[in-house]
Amino acid sequence: MTEGTPTTSERPLRISVIGTNYLGANTAAGMAEFGFDVIGVEIDEHRLKLLNDGKAPLYEPGLDPLLKQHTDSGRLRFTNDYRQVADWADVHFICVGTPQQEGSDAADLAQVNSVVDMLAPLLTRPCLVVGRSTVPVGTSKLVEKRFHSESPAGEGVEIAWQPEFLREAHGVDDTLHPDRLVFGVQSPAAEATLRQVFAAPIDEGTPVVVCNLPTAELVKGGANAFLATKISFINALAEMCDATGADVTQLADALGHDKRIGRGMLNAGPGYGGGCLPKDLRAFMARAGELGVEEVITLLREVDDINQHRRARVVDVTHELLGAEWVGRNVTVLGAAFKAGTDDVRDSPALDVAGRIQLHGATVTVFDPEAMENARRVRPTLRYASSAAEACEGAHLVLHLTEWPEFRELDPAALRGAVAHPVIVDARLSLDAQKWRDAGWTYRAPGRP
Template structure:
């Protein structure tokens, strides 16, 4: 099929490349000329495993092109909207500027019978509003939320765990048939498909993220109790995780969640619920957010306490800057936040991350960045592991002890073996352990 993708950031670039890899002819549209030039050259503007390969192959095949000109999308039969909806600067709500602009850019080039498909995470009610703009052109609107995990985005696009189609009329199969053709490969392997109205499709993504955020903050709340009772939150998570109704995934206590989705999505959901007069229905999400932010401060407090309240001038190695491994995304990153807070207290912070340092430098040039983990560790008086990259998880505690001046480690993700580190002479502190 002929597809267009408006927005070539994280969501849009992955979607465009993945759709082209499945055999569709795709045009990616974005107003950022530098980004378009980079993508057209087969270079990714962010780190995502597997994306460079499918991007280069799709461009070489001729099935994928990028442009700043919305008119180039005129021949497409299906138009995906994959722009960002960041948190507004003046409130917790979602900033709809980019979605509104994408629709405005697309409207003059729509043809009767074409389908506009929203993938961006938006406040419930958005699709109905946008359909009133799209329908007069003879085109139609559907909403098809994304469920990408950074680090696994290519796989999640090509082999999704479910497909959700939000359509204007669930009894009319026309739009469903078009989307089935787009996702024919995934459907042929048995991927579940759920057809809903607009509102349900919009709620699916924010409801899923709210549930996951709640699960993470729940186990972090248990970590707070564990810390004052002598319990081990990791063992607790293992024990309750065997209950099939609960499950073990997302029950990892630590410094909490971050990134470009969970934090801003639960805040935007809360704001939208309040607009709808149902703020009490999701009031618990404010506590979820508060617990999450508290865990960042907790590990900072632990480091400060280890210096008897006097961190000024003490050398601290912060391992990790991205909000999660296999990503260079520093949006609302707990790891970067911890580094900045320690720096603000006067510590000499030396940070390292395998992929996120360039992004971190642009946002926080006041930090000191090490080219290697070993360089960050050398002479450190405290080590803080805040992103669970494999290279940090695999650190040899004995060899690492030989690099530092003071063998004190804070495991902000509970990924190190406490026994092994303590045996090697370290003072080990986990989160809720």
């Protein structure tokens, strides 16, 4: 056992989770569900109150009941005071955000550095600090150097990295039943501690990959870069389908039967968005540039460009259907979140397209089942409706841009009486085309004839 790994043979491990937005809230609730006493650290007073009331600071299916269950039981609580966790916890999970820097593709590590600033001077006994935040490769050793030099416990503070693979709208399930666990560790003792923390999913058969720190740091960025590439690849093929009369959905089905490719994430549409894929891809490119790996930059720059072009493609189709005159035309946008099942509008293709169309002079009305409040903050000049039916009133064109199940259940015959012109662009390729056409609508889907 190394000096830095806690010995807790007399009692269960105690866990702190620092940063409690999307990743941290799921992690804290999950650790409590695994049976540990957990304290989450959150410096934002509004979030802190919500969390201690058993409410998540964001929409995520299933998270509120899990938080409420464990805050009520006393197993889980939240604080804004680092001193409450410094000597109490045996394992500290860093779960803060690493957004894209202003004016740069690189990741902003300010929140990670802030955690070190606050926690390091308070650590007086051996513990394990585990990074879950997505960071550029090499960050963990810089974090380790600071903890060793700034903590009273010195080298008794051991660093590990355990990347997360949570999908928004599936965060609770991905926390409790992950498809794999990656432990970036430097000692057998650190590995043993992480196996103790994640004993429940390991007992279910979740595979574990044990590796060094840089490998663990590369896994999340590499996974997101590959997924972004897969999405952009099928969207590039959608352009080929438009040019030839092929059907991109049938093409994806055929490709997906190849076991080397698989059907998952092979859905054409307006491109990827959210708080992970776009910024992680760009941060991966930025770090590759710092390391001089130009081939990676060349490949992923094209992936990013294709993704941006897909949004422009939706605007082009809208222009084609509306004609030359945009002013005085009403466009309905169904969806604001970057995907269904979340209220996250970060880098949302739906809101980006809505904004571009508004700039051309059209009046744009948006409806989303969960993301309205966040959308208003990001795009306050758009119009917002309280339902899909209200959003469609007087529309000259309807855009389906977020694949919420309730949009698939809309009655096109009933909506036809509300719109000015029955024209719909199914940018998500998930509506029943024949049903809409039978109801008298002009139906268009980029990549489908």
